[in-house]
Amino acid sequence: MLSFIYITCRKDPKIEWFIDSLYNQVMDEGFDLSKIQIVIVDYELQYDEYRRELFNQIIRGRFEYVHVEPKPSLIQGKHKVTSVNYFAASIPRNTGICYAKYNYLLFIDDLGVLYPNSFKYMLEYAYKNMVVGFSYKKVYDLSVDNGMITKCREHGGGIDSRIKYFDKDLNKISGTSLFGYSASPLECILKVNGYDEIHSTLGGEDYNYGIRLEKTGTPIYYSKKVLFYESEDFADQGNVFIRRxxxxxxxxxxxxxxxxxxxxxxxxxxxxxxxxxxxxxxxxDKYWAEGNDYNLKELREKIQNGGLFNQNFDVNMKLIDGICVKDL
Structure with a gap:
């Protein structure tokens, strides 16, 4: 039923915070663990296979999971032809979509912990097949014990602006307000051919997805009932990806x-x-699917059937502004 796509580029993403908090709330709701899959898309895995054992020790058999590196890219990671790593958030998102076995996908950032009672609302939205953006608070001095927040220090600049902007606990929103933690039915994602990799090197792939999805007539919501607390203290300890x-x-x-x-x-x-x-x-007017040079539905079927991502690239490929990737 639920595939959580957990994306990280950090050596220590504090994944235990999320796993422990999710497990506690799943148990509280009496939900069937066999209906949950965790897809971990881990940038560091391509350089350190030992991370598989580390993450396995954290999950401890509580969830079915797959631990994968982002699909190959010309602008980031071990297959890059650029001189530096460029920002490319669409790539791990689309990677996670390819490995997700269930039809309701929840996108989770690293360094976060699930606030109490959030999972039951995730379930509600999944049963209703809704596209929903979730709330977050980025805090300092975050301390978590067995999935429970024991200490943190909030600051105004870290609070999700949508919390104050929207009055109700569940609000219908425009696609421009869909960003960060979110959930979507698989059919909605495939309808617009996933997250635009045309946004690679830039960012903005999340609201881009929201805008394109809105053009299909799909209603989009924002929920205050699902809340993540996220550490500011560890935020600068990840890899540096250049935005262009x-x-x-x-x-x-x-x-x-x-x-x-x-x-x-x-x-x-x-x-x-x-x-x-x-x-x-x-x-x-159209919702457009030209942001990727492949069909995500077909690629997902290939990966689900044991196939591999393409590693043969045209090094003379040009980005949307005409710049050749090998010249970056």
């Missing part, structure tokens, strides 16, 4: 808009940079 948002020439910008049949800008006065270009692509 170059300013484009007027001619280049115009040509790309023409290529994708964009007739109006998201913000007529916005900068002509990569992030604004990707927003402009979303002004089109």
């Amino acid at each position: 948002d170059p300013l484009l020439s007027d001619e280049n910008y115009k040509n790309i808009m023409k290529k994708y049949n964009v007739v109006k800008r998201w913000d007529p006065n916005g900068r002509k940079d990569l992030s604004h270009l990707l927003l402009d692509l979303l002004t089109r």
Whole structure:
């Protein structure tokens, strides 16, 4: 029923916080553990196989799980042809989707612990097949014992802005407000061909997914009832991934808009940079699936049947702004 996709790029993601808190709440609800799968997409695994044993000791047979590295990429990880690692959050998300065995997927960030009573609302949303964004509070001095928060220090800048913005516990939202921890039915994800890897090097893949999904007529919600506390103290201890948002020439910008049949800008006065270009692509009426150069449904079926991700790339591949990856 539920596949949790846990994504990390840190040597110590504090995964025990999430696993312990989830297990406690599953037990409280009397839910069948055999209907839960954990998919751990671990950047560090490609360099350190011993992590498999470390994570196995943490999970201790409580959940069915798979522990995988992100699918190969030209811009990040051991297959990269770029000089540095670039930000590419869509890649581990799509990797997790390929390994998820169930039809309701929940995307979990590292360094987080599930607040009490949150799981029962996750179940409610799963039974109703809803697309839902979850709440978070990024805190200092977070201490967790057996999945329970024993101490933390909140600060205004770390509180999810949506908590104050929305009045109700469950709110219908626009796709632009879908980010961070979230859940979606598999059918919704496949409908828009997953998370846009056209966003690789930039970010914004989560609200991009929300906007495209909204265009299909799918209702999207935000819940205050599912809450994660996340450590600020360990946030800077992960790998450094470069974000790239170059300013484009007027001619280049115009040509790309023409290529994708964009007739109006998201913000007529916005900068002509990569992030604004990707927003402009979303002004089109269609929900668009051109952000990936593969069909995610077909790729998922391949992986589910024991196949492998492609490791043969065109090193002369160009990003959306025309830059060749090997020149980065």
